[in-house]
Amino acid sequence: MQNETARFETITWEKKGEIGLLTFNRPERYNAISYQLMDEVAAVLDSLKYDTDCRVLVLTGAGKAFCSGTDLKEQRQFEGNIKDRAPQLFDSQKRLSDLIVRFRQIPQPVIAAVNGVAAGGGMCFALASDVRIAGPNSRFIASFVNVGLSGGELGASYFLPRLVGMSRASELLLTGREVLAEEALQIGLVSRLTGEGEVLPVAFEMANLMLEKSALGLKMTKEILNTTLENDLEASLQVENRSQVLCVLSGTFEDAIKRFENRKNKK
Known part of the structure; x- marks a missing residue:
């Protein structure tokens, strides 16, 4: 870019x-x-x-x-x-x-x-x-x-x-x-x-x-932190759960795991 x-x-x-x-x-x-x-x-x-x-x-x-x-x-x-x-x-x-x-x-x-x-x-x-x-x-x-x-x-x-x-x-x-x-x-x-x-x-x-992290992962993390500042534990957990599912479904989780395993195998 x-x-x-x-x-x-x-x-x-x-x-x-x-x-x-x-x-x-x-x-x-x-x-x-x-x-x-x-x-x-x-x-x-x-x-x-x-x-x-x-x-x-x-x-x-x-x-x-x-x-x-x-x-x-x-x-x-x-x-x-x-x-x-x-x-x-x-x-x-x-x-x-x-x-x-x-x-x-x-x-x-x-x-x-x-x-x-x-x-x-x-x-x-x-x-x-x-x-x-x-x-x-x-x-x-x-x-x-x-x-x-x-x-x-x-x-x-x-x-x-x-x-x-x-x-x-x-x-x-x-x-x-x-x-x-x-x-x-x-x-x-x-x-x-x-x-x-x-x-x-x-x-x-x-x-x-x-x-180096996924775009969605960064965005969801900031959103979670914003929500956690204002909500109780249960509400925060609900937002965290939704964000994790979205990240997994987006494919960024699997991509990150593959990169992690590749780095691990090279050591």
């Missing part, structure tokens, strides 16, 4: 074979989330929902930051009468939170290659990903409470306790303190910590490992 590149103003979007690379590209603003960036990310995620050529999505940021959160300069345009601001603010919040839903709805596993600061909404983009890989200069900041807001923003109160436990999540959301790369690995916020300049290569290495 040939590589493809699409033109946007606040992000870059490339297909490198079966791997999609979405890069927040506002380095002069530490990749802060503008309205245009919201719309451009939404366009890419919507295109991926039924894209069978792109099988894994890697998410990263240009320059020294992953994503520093909402662009506060744009938010200041809502200054004025509270009654006038409320509908605009709600619309803005809904547009942004819908991106979190889109990250979970697309069938492709999402790998966040966190190369620098991931603050506010940027941290939430990482939390909504399936896997998080951190570079040595990465920092995670649930900064909402620091600017007078609730810590419950863009799924942070949903994802964070599931990743690091309720006690740590409560501390991070209530204090807004930063978590450096080493601590992020220790508490389970990220699964890998890389050396300088290695976060993207490691993300692609992991993506290629996923590509």
Whole structure:
């Protein structure tokens, strides 16, 4: 499959074979989330929902930051009468939170290659990903409470306790303190910590490992994980049972067994 590149103003979007690379590209603003960036990310995620050529999505940021959160300069345009601001603010919040839903709805596993600061909404983009890989200069900041807001923003109160436990999540959301790369690995916020300049290569290495699996297997695994987050054990088992039967009937199970046996016989 040939590589493809699409033109946007606040992000870059490339297909490198079966791997999609979405890069927040506002380095002069530490990749802060503008309205245009919201719309451009939404366009890419919507295109991926039924894209069978792109099988894994890697998410990263240009320059020294992953994503520093909402662009506060744009938010200041809502200054004025509270009654006038409320509908605009709600619309803005809904547009942004819908991106979190889109990250979970697309069938492709999402790998966040966190190369620098991931603050506010940027941290939430990482939390909504399936896997998080951190570079040595990465920092995670649930900064909402620091600017007078609730810590419950863009799924942070949903994802964070599931990743690091309720006690740590409560501390991070209530204090807004930063978590450096080493601590992020220790508490389970990220699964890998890389050396300088290695976060993207490691993300692609992991993506290629996923590509060795069947397309249906990857898709069903993500769907199962999404369902398990919300359902009890019996409901989760029902979804797992259905997925396993579908994978067997698709032929991918038998193909995988043959490949496994061939590798085993060569040893």
